[in-house]
Every structure is written in structure tokens, then in C-alpha cells.
């Protein structure tokens with residue numbers, strides 16, 4: 001792998017990065033969107049992508065060009081940048097998608113790699129085998145072995161300055177995805193797309209999409225740029241970035257426009273069903289919904305595609321700003337509310353091994369719901385409870401005030417649990433949270449008490465709480481006393 005990717009501003013497993021694309025002579029800021037350009041259709045001209053949307057990179061299909069009577073020779077003579085009229089970076093795919101759709105393609109791995117270089121691609125792709133979700137394990141293993149051979153074969157093809165993708169396959173087997181990623185990262189190839197996830201995303205299987213990405217990330221170094229192949233719906237950008245993806249390609253903006261579908265960060269609307277256009281992009285500012293519907297087919301499709309791209313680029317900027325501010329998980333949580341399957345995706349993310357990637361300190365922790373209890377900050381605080389020292393034999397853990405009759409008093413706050421007062425002003429205990437939390441938040445605090453009690457078996461702990469739910473009280477370890485604070489309660493005393 002070349003030294004082409006630098007990252008900064010991390011949050012959860014997401015990061016802002018700079019991908020150097022030497023052949024194009026450009027540096028692409030990530031997370032980046034690569035609009036898919038079909039050279040035969042061009043719903044939006046690449047020049048307009050650059051001018052209107054600031055696109056720094058796009059993706060087109062090298063195999064479509066290879067097999068095209070109209071474009072093959074022109075692409076070889078003029079080069080892709082001239083043919084498409086685009087000065088940014090151009091990534092090409094290899095025909096693997098056609099292979100998975102039609103069962104065969106008429107080109108070898110080596111030949112399509114040489115072709116991609118010959119037409120001036122900046123990032124080429126070998127012919128990986130996209131094993132679909134839920135494939136037999138045998139098949140997933142066999143096809144992965146072939147993909148790995150193709151990646152290794154790609155190393156010996158003279159690809160010059162062109163970067164080369166090393167797709168990560170393995171179907172829905174997390175261990176195979178990790179193994180595939182280790183194999184890919186072990187080659188000299190450059191960019192690491194997570195492949196064959198389109199059927200997962202089309203089936204709204206966002207939790208498994210996140211699991212597949214996390215499994216792949218375990219086999220890749222932090223310096224590996226990761227592309228989520230075929231992820232073009234803006235609803236999932238925040239989630240995918242938080243899981244560790246840096247690049248996305250969108251065919252959705254054009255495909256959806258063709259069917260009168262209008263993308264939003266909360267999902268997809270049908271133009272027929274919209275009385276108002278809930279967006280401030282130039283298209284939506286210039287047209288009422290009925291006007292847009294009344295446009296002739298081709299113009300309507302183009303306007304819808306433009307709106308879809310505006311929403312997509314805007315969402316990427318929103319994601320980048322959240323990364324910078326350190327509140328990406330808050331954004332993911334907001335986006336998750338748009339669709340139940342996204343809630344599952346968010347929960348899968350929180351259940352993943354995020355603590356290692358997530359920076360220890362960032363902006364204000366602000367959780368909206370019971371899911372705040374599963375955030376990496378809460379887990380990390382619980383881990384820290386094993387190491388903090390406790391003064392005295394009788395210790396009060398209090399949501400209210402101190403009490404002299406204990407040897408010492410610690411603060412207690414859901415969802416974190418107990419902490420010494422001295423830590424009150426440090427992240428994440430400065431969290432801004434609603435007063436009414438979901439039971440899961442109190443259960444997480446009880447778990448924190450359990451961690452502290454387990455690390456200090458000789459200390460007698462008392463929990464003073466404001467009406468914790470039964471489920472949280474039941475989650476406290478045996479041997480921890482409780483007392484409930486009330487509206488008129490005195491500071492808790494140990495003889496009540």
C-alpha cells in the first residue's frame with residue numbers, strides 16, 4: 001500500500017481524511033461521494049458535477065467502456081477525463097457487478113486492469129467476485145480465495161500511477177470479511193471497498209451492513225481508505241461514516257430520479273405523494289411540487305437527479321461538520337429516527353467494538369434516548385471504574401448531595417454510573433442529557449455501580465437515587481444498599 005491517505009478529526013470510527021490520487025494530481029477530501037456516471041446516459045454531465053456540486057471524484061464502469069462500440073476507441077484515444085469532461089479523480093469498476101448479475105463477463109482480470117490504465121483511470125478495480133449475502137459458507141470461502149488470487153495477480157500488472165482497489169468480500173460471514181480484509185491489506189493495493197453489500201442495503205439490512213463493515217475494518221489498518229460499494233442513499237451516510245467508511249458511490253441519485261423518487265436524509269419519497277418539497281436546494285426553491293411533477297419527463301428526471309445530488313452532498317457536509325465537532329453519533333441517532341431499520345443499524349454500531357476507535361474526548365456528549373446507554377463513552381467509563389481508587393469503607397453513590405456520615409461520596413448519574421466529584425467537569429460526564437431518560441440509561445448506571453463494587457469488594461456501597469426504575473434497581477449487585485431520594489428528602493443519611 002502506498003502512503004496516500006491521511007486522517008484527522010475522528011469521531012466514533014469515522015474520520016476526515018485526505019486521499020491523494022497521484023495520477024489525477026488531486027487530493028480528495030473524505031468522506032467523499034463518487035457519483036456514478038454511465039457514459040451512455042449522463043443524467044448529469046460530469047462538468048456540472050464539478051461546477052455545481054464541487055465533485056472531486058466520480059466513478060464509471062471500465063467494463064461498460066470496454067464493451068462499448070460507441071466509447072471504447074474514444075476512451076483509449078482521448079482518455080476518460082477528456083471523454084467525460086471531468087478534471088477531478090476518476091475511479092473505474094471492473095465488470096464484477098456484471099459478473100454477479102449475468103454470471104460471466106468477456107474479459108480477464110489482467111486485461112481489464114490494463115484497459116483501465118490505458119483509458120486513464122485514476123483508481124482501477126480488479127475482477128473481484130461479489131459473493132451475495134447469505135451464500136453457503138463453502139461458496140463464500142471458494143469465491144473469496146478467487147478474489148484474493150485476483151488481487152495478488154493485480155499486484156503484478158503494470159498499473160503505473162493508477163491506484164488499485166482491493167475489494168473485501170466474504171458474504172455475511174464476519175470472520176471471512178476480516179480474513180478477506182487482512183488478505184487485501186497485505187497486498188500492495190491501495191483502496192479497500194467493502195463489496196457485495198448492495199443486496200443488504202436494498203433489503204434495509206443496515207445492522208448486517210454495519211457488522212460486515214466492522215468485520216472488514218478489523219482486518220484493515222487505520223491508514224486504509226475504505227469504500228462502501230454501492231452505498232448511495234444519504235439516509236445512511238452518517239451511519240456508514242461512523243462505522244468507518246470513507247468513500248461512497250451513488251447511482252441512487254440517477255436511478256431514483258428515473259422513477260420519480262425524491263431522496264431525503266430520512267428516506268425516499270415519491271414525487272406524486274409530495275404536496276410540498278421539504279428541501280431548500282436550488283431545484284426545490286425554484287419549483288413547487290406540482291410544477292416539478294408537470295415538467296416533461298427528461299427535464300423532470302434531471303431536476304430530480306439534481307435535487308438528489310444536492311441532498312447527498314449536503315448530507316456529506318453535515319457529516320463532516322459533525323465529525324469535526326465531535327457529535328457524529330448524535331447525528332447518526334437523529335438519522336436513525338427516519339427508518340426502523342436504521343435504528344437497528346445504529347444499535348449494531350453501538351454494539352460494535354467502537355471504544356478502540358472512538359476518541360476519548362470530544363464535544364458535548366448529548367444522547368437522546370435509551371441508546372445513549374450503549375455509547376462508547378459509557379462503556380469506556382465503566383472500564384475506567386475498575387481503575388479508580390475509592391477512599392474509605394463506606395461509600396455513598398449519590399444522585400443528590402453528599403453525606404458526612406459516609407467515608408466519602410461519589411456522584412451518580414445515568415447512564416454513566418458512579419464517578420468521583422473531581423471528574424465532574426471532564427468529558428463525558430459533562431453530558432447534556434434530558435432529565436427523563438429511558439430505563440436503559442438507569443440500567444447502564446446500575447451496571448457501572450456493579451463494576452465499581454466488583455473492583456472494590458471490601459467497600460460497602462449505598463446508592464442514593466431519584467426514583468430509579470425497578471429494572472435498574474434489580475440490576476444492582478447484591479450487597480449494595482439503596483435509598484430513594486424524594487422531593488423533600490434530606491441529604492441521605494446512613495441510618496435510614
Ligand code: GUN
Pocket residue numbers: 093094095096097125126128129130167194195196197198229230
Ligand atoms: N459494485 C457494487 N458492489 C461491488 C462489488 O462487490 N465489487 C465490485 N467490483 N463492484 C461493485
Ligand code: ZN
Pocket residue numbers: 279280281282283284285307308310311
Ligand atoms: Zn431539493
